[in-house]
Structure formats: structure tokens, C-alpha cells
Amino acid sequence: MVLKVAGAARGLVAAKTLVHLLCLAPAAWLGWRIWLEFSTGDGGLGADPVAAIEHELGIWALRLLLATLAITPLRHWTGQTVLLRFRRMLGLYAFAYATLHLTAYLVLDLRGYWAQVFEDIAERPYITVGMAAWLLLVPLALTSTKAAIRALGRNWARLHKLVYAIAVLAVLHFWWLVKSDIREPLLYAAILAVLLGWRAWHAWRRRVPRPRAA
Amino acid sequence: MSLRDALRIPSAEITDEAVYMDRRRIVAALGLSPVLALSGCAEAEPPPPPRTRVAPAALRSGFSTAEPRTTYQDITTYNNFYEFGTGKADPSRARKTLRASPWSVRVGGHCAKPGRVPLETLLAGLTPTERVYRLRCVEGWSMVIPWLGVPLADVLKKFGPTSKAKFVAFTTLADRAQMPGIAWPSIDWPYREGLRIDEAMHPLAFLVTGLYGKALPQQNGAPLRLAVPWKYGFKSIKSIVAIDFVEKRPETSWNDLQPSEYGFFSNVNPDVDHPRWSQKTERRIAGTGSKLFADRIPTRMFNGYGEQVASMYAGLDLRKWF
Numbered sequence: 221m222v223l224k225v226a227g228a229a230r231g232l233v234a235a236k237t238l239v240h241l242l243c244l245a246p247a248a249w250l251g252w253r254i255w256l257e258f259s260t261g262d263g264g265l266g267a268d269p270v271a272a273i274e275h276e277l278g279i280w281a282l283r284l285l286l287a288t289l290a291i292t293p294l295r296h297w298t299g300q301t302v303l304l305r306f307r308r309m310l311g312l313y314a315f316a317y318a319t320l321h322l323t324a325y326l327v328l329d330l331r332g333y334w335a336q337v338f339e340d341i342a343e344r345p346y347i348t349v350g351m352a353a354w355l356l357l358v359p360l361a362l363t364s365t366k367a368a369i370r371a372l373g374r375n376w377a378r379l380h381k382l383v384y385a386i387a388v389l390a391v392l393h394f395w396w397l398v399k400s401d402i403r404e405p406l407l408y409a410a411i412l413a414v415l416l417g418w419r420a421w422h423a424w425r426r427r428v429p430r431p432r433a434a
Numbered sequence: 435m436s437l438r439d440a441l442r443i444p445s446a447e448i449t450d451e452a453v454y455m456d457r458r459r460i461v462a463a464l465g466l467s468p469v470l471a472l473s474g475c476a477e478a479e480p481p482p483p484p485r486t487r488v489a490p491a492a493l494r495s496g497f498s499t500a501e502p503r504t505t506y507q508d509i510t511t512y513n514n515f516y517e518f519g520t521g522k523a524d525p526s527r528a529r530k531t532l533r534a535s536p537w538s539v540r541v542g543g544h545c546a547k548p549g550r551v552p553l554e555t556l557l558a559g560l561t562p563t564e565r566v567y568r569l570r571c572v573e574g575w576s577m578v579i580p581w582l583g584v585p586l587a588d589v590l591k592k593f594g595p596t597s598k599a600k601f602v603a604f605t606t607l608a609d610r611a612q613m614p615g616i617a618w619p620s621i622d623w624p625y626r627e628g629l630r631i632d633e634a635m636h637p638l639a640f641l642v643t644g645l646y647g648k649a650l651p652q653q654n655g656a657p658l659r660l661a662v663p664w665k666y667g668f669k670s671i672k673s674i675v676a677i678d679f680v681e682k683r684p685e686t687s688w689n690d691l692q693p694s695e696y697g698f699f700s701n702v703n704p705d706v707d708h709p710r711w712s713q714k715t716e717r718r719i720a721g722t723g724s725k726l727f728a729d730r731i732p733t734r735m736f737n738g739y740g741e742q743v744a745s746m747y748a749g750l751d752l753r754k755w756f
Contacts, residue, residue, distance in 0.1 A: 266511065267512030270728060
């Protein structure tokens with residue numbers, strides 16, 4: 221029995237290590253290309269590496285956010301409650317990529333035109349929603365510790381329902397910056413619609429009282 | 435033909451000095467037009483252009499900029515040419531599919547000599563010269579590009595446009611076999627652009643046949659494209675197969691797709707933002723160093739060609755006719 225538990229724990233550690241590596245891989249690959257760009261002038265990031273860096277960090281933030289939202293439906297589907305052990309780390313990685321994305325915009329893209337930040341946030345809807353999404357992620361990241369979960373009690377779950385709004389804002393942020401070819405944002409919107417739609421359906425089904433067995 | 439020869443302008447066409455000296459006031463007035471114009475009703479046709487001429491010396495100063503150039507590599511790997519896909523690198527990958535030769539252009543509409551002409555005939559008697567122009571993309575980045583080509587006016591005049599020719603419409607090739615991006619309707623193909631006749635006849639409007647002294651690469655719009663440096667890049671239509679002299683403002687692709695975001699004129703203007711992003715500054719992609727810290731620079735009115743072109747828009751509310 222003890223052995224079995226220890227084996228499962230080892231399996232979990234291995235799985236978590238693997239997920240950590242998978243989550244870090246895009247950042248490592250991008251970091252390597254940035255280093256090449258910096259040192260040799262060509263890291264394969266194209267003529268406008270700043271835009272490429274922003275886009276890549278943003279897209280990974282969105283992907284990880286959707287992965288976080290996929291955990292609960294996947295758990296119901298597979299019955300594997302162990303999946304929940306990965307939700308926090310995926311969410312925190314989404315936050316990390318979103319923070320790097322924002323940093324790239326502020327440091328590499330705006331390049332000292334700081335005043336434009338406020339104008340952009342106020343006047344550019346896609347930046348407004350992007351900024352809102354990041355700001356809403358902050359309290360979720362801050363309350364992701366065990367202590368915070370205990371301290372907040374039932375309010376923790378309520379607070380973390382914000383992630384649905386954040387995901388919608390993140391998809392809008394992508395959608396609104398595209399000029400005409402909406403295929404890629406549409407794909408993410410469709411995935412989000414499935415993930416949120418499943419939750420709505422699930423909630424509705426649970427509300428409808430089932431006929432009792434005679 | 436030297437640049438100087440190309441610029442022989444009849445004395446009758448030279449701007450009266452008083453008008454010429456007044457140009458800065460005109461430029462200043464253009465930049466300061468108030469926002470309230472936005473509430474005005476939308477008219478279908480822009481008002482006719484004023485009859486003005488710019489001094490040759492002022493014109494010539496727009497032909498070449500000494501700013502650091504964008505590398506050939508960057509110019510040929512970072513393209514918006516949706517016929518080959520909407521990714522910036524897509525056009526350079528698909529370049530082998532576009533057959534730039536043989537090429538012919540159909541010229542029609544209000545002109546004395548319409549017809550389909552081979553590219554060689556279209557350019558016959560004209561010697562390509564180099565123009566180093568700034569290119570400002572509506573997306574907020576810019577390049578400095580040494581084009582090879584001929585003044586658009588020299589080609590248009592060959593066909594004898596009549597007085598009814600108030601606008602010039604251009605059409606890009608739309609051949610699914612050569613252009614994989616056509617399979618997806620990101621734009622209502624074929625790509626179309628247009629200029630008012632005075633814009634098309636302006637000495638800065640350039641019909642491009644080459645880049646960095648070499649033949650124009652496919653991804654940059656081979657074998658024939660426009661370079662209209664005071665307008666956002668999408669006005670500089672690529673791989674032209676048709677030129678039409680028309681009386682009414684022609685339909686243009688981006689304007690068609692989203693009229694609130696892309697105007698017919700689409701003159702570079704830092705004071706009129708794209709509804710979704712600022713046009714006040716631009717990221718300059720130039721030089722051979724790392725572009726990781728590429729400069730963000732202020733965008734200039736008419737992309738810095740105000741001295742040459744602003745008089746064409748005197749009296750025009752540029753917030754309304756963006």
C-alpha cells in the first residue's frame with residue numbers, strides 16, 4: 221500500500237516535471253533566438269523581431285490559459301482527478317507568459333514612448349482588453365498559494381471564476397488586432413467557446429432535477 | 435536619361451513663387467484641422483483637387499533619402515502580399531510560383547489608346563532610375579527602400595488619358611495557380627487600388643520594376659508595382675495586370691473591406707489614428723544591426739513628403755478624407 225502511494229507520488233513528480241519542461245520549452249526556444257538575434261543580428265525572428273517576440277509570448281499565454289480551462293472538462297471526461305494537480309501550474313505559466321508579453325510591449329515595442337501606453341490603453345480597444353486581461357490575472361496569481369486558498373475559503377472559487385472573463389478578453393485582444401485574416405483568432409475563439417459552452421451545459425444539467433428512481 | 439533630364443518641367447507648370455512660399459502655411463493648416471469634421475456627412479466623392487505645382491528643387495529633394503536603408507534580406511522576407519498568404523514570411527516562400535515573365539498589362543477606360551500591352555512595350559523608351567523612398571505600413575512599421583523604376587506619369591501619358599480620367603484604378607493579378615493565398619478570401623480578389631489622377635501624375639508616384647538595382651523579386655510585387663511613398667504601403671499595389679482611367683472614385687480593396695479603418699486616400703497622417711491603433715509613431719526596420727532594439731520614431735505628415743505633395747490636398751479636410 222505504502223509502496224503504491226510512493227509509486228503514484230513518483231509518477232506525479234515525473235509528470236509535473238514533464239509539464240514544467242513543456243511549459244518552459246517555448247520560452248527557452250524564444251530566448252535562444254533572442255540571444256542569437258542579439259549576438260549575431262539574425263535569430264530567425266524576421267525583419268521585425270519585436271513584433272515576432274510579442275506575438276509568440278502572447279500566443280503561448282493564450283494557449284496555456286486555454287489549457288488551464290481544459291482541465292476541468294478533461295477531468296470529467298476521463299475521470300482522472302489527478303489532472304487537477306496540474307491546473308495551478310498551467311495557470312501560473314499562462315500568467316508568466318502574459319507578463320513577458322506585456323514586458324516586451326512596454327520595453328521593446330514602445331521604446332520610451334511611455335506616454336503612448338496610457339493613450340493606447342485608453343483609446344485602443346484591443347490594448348484595453350489585453351491590459352484588462354493581464355490585470356485580472358494578477359489577483360489570481362497572487363491567490364494561488366495554499367495559504368491563500370485556505371484563507372479565502374469559498375470566496376477563492378468565486379474569485380477564480382474571473383478566469384472565464386480573462387479568457388474572453390484574451391481572445392478578443394487577439395481578434396481585434398488582426399487586419400483581415402481571422403482564421404487563427406477564430407480557432408482560439410472556437411476552442412474557448414467549447415470550453416465555456418461545456419461548463420454552461422454542465423451547470424444547466426445539474427440544475428435540472430433528475431427524476432428519482434422508484 | 436539622368437534625373438535632371440527626367441525633371442524638365444515646362445516653365446508654365448512651375449509654381450508661382452507666392453504659392454510656393456505659402457506651402458508651409460498650407461501644411462500647417464492641414465495638420466491642425468479640428469476633430470469636429472468627423473461629425474460631417476459622408477460624401478461619396480472627394481472634392482476635385484486644387485491646381486497647384488511644386489518647385490522642381492523641392493520635388494527632387496523627395497526622390498532620395500539619405501536615411502539608413504533596410505537590408506535586401508529584410509525587404510524581401512517581410513511582406514504583406516496576401517495573394518501568397520497573410521503571414522509576413524509567406525510571400526517569400528511562395529515566390530517561385532509567380533511567373534513574372536512574360537507579363538502584360540491591360541490599359542482601359544477614358545484614354546486614347548486602350549489595349550493590352552506587353553511589359554516591354556509599356557516601359558519602352560523609359561530608363562529606370564533609382565528612388566530611395568520611405569515606406570510606411572499602416573500596421574505601424576516602416577522601411578527605407580531603394581526602388582528602381584520610372585515615373586508613373588510617364589507611363590500613363592503614353593495612353594492619352596482624356597479629361598474624363600479623374601482617377602486611375604489598378605488591379606493585381608489574381609491567379610489561384612500562381613498565388614496560393616487566393617484560396618482564402620481574406621480580401622475580395624483581385625486586389626484593387628486607385629489614385630486620383632493628380633496623385634497618379636505626381637512626380638513622386640513611381641512605377642517600380644526593380645529593387646536594389648536588381649529585378650523586382652516576386653514577393654515585392656514583380657514585375658510591376660507602385661511606390662506611392664506619401665501613402666500607407668497598401669496603396670502601393672503589387673503585380674499590376676490592369677490600369678483603368680475612370681471618372682468615379684474606384685473601389686479599392688482595403689477601403690472596401692473596412693471603410694472606417696482604411697480610407698481611399700490613406701495618406702500617412704500621424705494625427706489620424708487607425709481606429710484600432712495609433713499612427714503617431716512607427717518602428718523603423720533599417721540597417722544591418724540587430725532589430726531587437728529597432729528604433730521607434732515619430733511618424734511624419736505625408737510620411738515626410740509634405741513639401742512635395744501637401745498642396746494636392748489643400749483645403750481638403752484630412753480627418754474626413756483620411
